[in-house]
Amino acid sequence: MNDTAASAETLTERASALVEADIVCGALAPGSRLGIAETAARYRVGATPLREALSRLAARGLVEAVGKRGFRVRSVSREDLADIVRIRTVIEREALSVSMAEGGGEWEGGIVAALHRLRHYGRLNPRGLSEGVREFDALHKVFHTALICACGSPRMLAAHSDLYDQTYRYRRLMLAGFSDPEAFLAEHDRLADLAIRRARRDACAALEAHIASTLAHVYPDPPRRSS
Secondary structure, eight states: OOHHHHHHHHHHHHHHHHHHHHHHHTSSOTTOEEOHHHHHHHHTOOHHHHHHHHHHHHHTTSEEEOTTSOEEEOOOOHHHHHHHHHHHHHHHHHHHHHHHHHOOHHHHHHHHHHHHHHHHHHHHOTTOOSTTOHHHHHHHHHHHHHHHGGGOOHHHHHHHHHHHHHHHHHHHHHOOOOSOHHHHHHHHHHHHHHHHTTOHHHHHHHHHHHHHHHHHHHSOSOOOOOO
């Protein structure tokens, strides 16, 4: 890659990171228009790297292309979150199952280390276990990735990462924090224990319930059926 191409890639990555951060935290509201000229001015980047950045975010499900009119922040709905949860469950159950079959000591150690960092952070910051705290958010995602990282499939891991971020956007927008932080940590203790013990059925069931809990927390009332 020559210097010009490397510079363009850096600008695209910067634009992508800035827009993603504002989408996730709610600074860019769901459904808001992302006109190229206005958005480029907002983030002080050129139109070309911005357009490429928005195309990448569209591929990851955070942005929607709107014909020839540009882009907009993906809207939110119970149906959309339910679909994210369904696909994430399918992928992560399989990735966890394979990881339990193929993972060795390094995989186990990664889970233990990720859990320890999450718990250590919770002890030092008892009020910091809430959505939107950058360090906590990163540690939480690292733990879930550690559970499935021995699956041997870069595509499943990439899909997990994107779907996790899409799920997180809902939690970040609609949840202030956890009503019982210790119960939250205990749930992750159990996930780690079941995975390391290779208790495949229970581990997969626990992971499925854990992922599904986001839908129940964000949209606690079931959708009404038309009469």
